[in-house]
Amino acid sequence: MHRLYIETVGCQMNVLDSELVVAALRQRGYELTSDPQSADTILFNTCSVREHAEHKTYSSVGRFKYGKRKNPELVIGVIGCMAQKDQQQIFEKAPHVDLVVGTGQLGEIPDLVDEVRRTRKKQLAVSLGRKAGSRNEVAASFESYDPLRDPTMRPSPWQAFVRIMIGCDKFCTYCVVPTTRGPEQSRLPSEIHREVQALSHQGVKEITLLGQTVNSYKVVENGRQHRLSDLIGLIHETPGIERIKFVTNFPKDMTNDLLFALRDLPKCARYLHVPLQHGCNEQLKKMKRGYTVEDYREMMSRIREILPDCAVSSDFIVGFCGETDEAFQCSLEAVREFRFKNSFIFKYSPRPGTKAFDLYADDVPEDVKKARNNELLRVQNEISEEDNAGFIGRRVEVLVEGPSKKAQALLADAPTAADSGTARADGMDDGQALPGWHAGAEPVSYPQSHPAPADLVSLTAPTIPSQAPAGADPMDSAQKDTHPNPTAVQNLSSPASENVHPGNAISGNTAPGTGPLQLVGRTKCDRIVVFSGNPRLAGTLAEIEIDDVTQTTLLGNIVTRQVQAGSHTLLPIMV
Numbered sequence: 027m028h029r030l031y032i033e034t035v036g037c038q039m040n041v042l043d044s045e046l047v048v049a050a051l052r053q054r055g056y057e058l059t060s061d062p063q064s065a066d067t068i069l070f071n072t073c074s075v076r077e078h079a080e081h082k083t084y085s086s087v088g089r090f091k092y093g094k095r096k097n098p099e100l101v102i103g104v105i106g107c108m109a110q111k112d113q114q115q116i117f118e119k120a121p122h123v124d125l126v127v128g129t130g131q132l133g134e135i136p137d138l139v140d141e142v143r144r145t146r147k148k149q150l151a152v153s154l155g156r157k158a159g160s161r162n163e164v165a166a167s168f169e170s171y172d173p174l175r176d177p178t179m180r181p182s183p184w185q186a187f188v189r190i191m192i193g194c195d196k197f198c199t200y201c202v203v204p205t206t207r208g209p210e211q212s213r214l215p216s217e218i219h220r221e222v223q224a225l226s227h228q229g230v231k232e233i234t235l236l237g238q239t240v241n242s243y244k245v246v247e248n249g250r251q252h253r254l255s256d257l258i259g260l261i262h263e264t265p266g267i268e269r270i271k272f273v274t275n276f277p278k279d280m281t282n283d284l285l286f287a288l289r290d291l292p293k294c295a296r297y298l299h300v301p302l303q304h305g306c307n308e309q310l311k312k313m314k315r316g317y318t319v320e321d322y323r324e325m326m327s328r329i330r331e332i333l334p335d336c337a338v339s340s341d342f343i344v345g346f347c348g349e350t351d352e353a354f355q356c357s358l359e360a361v362r363e364f365r366f367k368n369s370f371i372f373k374y375s376p377r378p379g380t381k382a383f384d385l386y387a388d389d390v391p392e393d394v395k396k397a398r399n400n401e402l403l404r405v406q407n408e409i410s411e412e413d414n415a416g417f418i419g420r421r422v423e424v425l426v427e428g429p430s431k432k433a434q435a436l437l438a439d440a441p442t443a444a445d446s447g448t449a450r451a452d453g454m455d456d457g458q459a460l461p462g463w464h465a466g467a468e469p470v471s472y473p474q475s476h477p478a479p480a481d482l483v484s485l486t487a488p489t490i491p492s493q494a495p496a497g498a499d500p501m502d503s504a505q506k507d508t509h510p511n512p513t514a515v516q517n518l519s520s521p522a523s524e525n526v527h528p529g530n531a532i533s534g535n536t537a538p539g540t541g542p543l544q545l546v547g548r549t550k551c552d553r554i555v556v557f558s559g560n561p562r563l564a565g566t567l568a569e570i571e572i573d574d575v576t577q578t579t580l581l582g583n584i585v586t587r588q589v590q591a592g593s594h595t596l597l598p599i600m601v
């Protein structure tokens with residue numbers, strides 16, 4: 027039997043791509059391993075968005091140079107965005123690589139690996155360049171949809187990504203994505219719906235729809251045009267699916283029909299990631315983003331009006347070409363004005379093949395980029411912490427994702443991403459989930475402001491008559507119920523054992539798997555919540571009372587049991 031080791035860096039698209047590649051190779055009898063030394067096939071799924079990510083990939087690939095010398099049967103492949111961008115160059119820089127496969131050819135990997143084994147010849151499979159043919163020809167060369175899924179490769183069994191479109195036609199001047207992912211193409215709603223139904227049958231509760239500019243989704247099927255709002259309306263009715271999210275949004279394509287869909291469809295998260303990128307119009311123009319700060323403000327006011335309870339997050343680039351101190355101040359102002367839930371901040375990294383690389387000097391010194399990055403992050407963190415503090419003393423409903431990474435580490439037999447054979451070398455998985463635990467944190471006084479109402483649950487939740495049959499293991503029946511109806515919440519007084527502070531729950535005093543653990547969940551507004559509880563709550567909705575916060579995390583205690591309304595099954599809070 028062949029053994030596969032795969033390392034993934036980059037965005038959610040890459041995480042999903044790795045899931046599909048693993049599923050395809052498993053069908054050929056491959057077994058996944060987290061130990062590269064025991065693998066006979068090693069794949070690197072790569073990112074080209076920043077130079078740093080590429081350097082890291084080359085250094086990771088370099089680690090296997092001598093292993094390949096000792097074992098010439100080893101097959102080493104570089105796949106994904108960097109493969110599409112650098113193509114033949116990868117063989118030149120790393121001659122021990124056997125296989126270079128772009129984002130549009132990932133489905134061919136099993137055959138290409140076989141071909142390497144059979145012929146011992148290098149294999150290169152990439153799509154056409156954006157100017158190497160007509161739009162249709164180029165688009166066809168990138169077509170790579172999602173025939174197979176592999177649950178073990180997901181961040182959690184309850185959550186799955188679903189690609190609804192590929193590529194991008196916006197051509198922001200700093201970005202390689204239109205080159206590495208090709209022209210924008212939307213999948214048919216019927217195909218997406220079938221995939222969501224299949225995922226629901228596998229136990230998935232939360233679907234995140236993926237697209238580089240997901241709200242640009244547009245496709246004609248059966249003579250009718252479908253927008254993202256139509257697609258969400260379709261998959262919203264899938265039994266078993268309890269939450270629907272979508273990333274990443276493009277500001278100019280944020281239409282009211284989509285905002286109304288979010289308002290009217292209760293399974294939709296009240297969360298939008300809409301990157302502003304910069305607070306200065308001159309910089310936005312240079313980036314060719316196609317909107318001004320005034321346009322963004324207009325969009326935000328529509329979001330606030332239609333969805334007053336919606337959290338919004340953003341991306342920012344600091345140190346882009348020609349960014350003056352005054353221009354940077356505009357980004358600080360924008361963060362203060364729009365009060366994002368959080369922002370992902372990136373130092374500009376010039377990328378060959380982009381317009382900015384050809385046209386503009388990368389003229390902001392590295393130390394200035396770093397200082398601006400830190401300053402913007404500091405202001406954003408202050409705002410995030412202030413807004414999070416508005417949740418103290420309130421109750422939120424979370425979808426429980428499972429034990430925190432720290433808790434998982436205490437469970438010797440708990441599967442982790444690494445155990446399942448994938449490594450996120452950049453920490454871009456749920457890396458923001460558990461920053462800095464609040465053990466040892468200084469107490470801070472907060473203004474009690476800005477809770478997003480969608481995160482708050484009613485303090486007078488309905489009481490639902492429910493009892494598990496005597497002697498039955500309530501979790502058994504709950505887990506067998508593949509499609510429980512949306513859960514209802516029943517208030518109960520918390521037993522003393524539930525008041526284990528999250529910080530204590532991973533003390534290691536509890537035998538692995540036998541007591542409350544530090545768990546992680548997310549609110550409907552995508553806020554991360556950490557609390558202690560029974561790990562078997564993973565995949566259910568729970569009500570948490572918040573007693574402390576950090577910049578990125580709400581911390582609290584579980585206060586309710588959950589009742590599966592359909593099965594009348596009582597879920598235990600603690601062991």
Ligand code: SF4
Nearest residue numbers: 194196197198201203
């Ligand atoms: S919208 Fe701009 S930044 Fe986003 S993927 Fe497309 S080109 Fe890149």
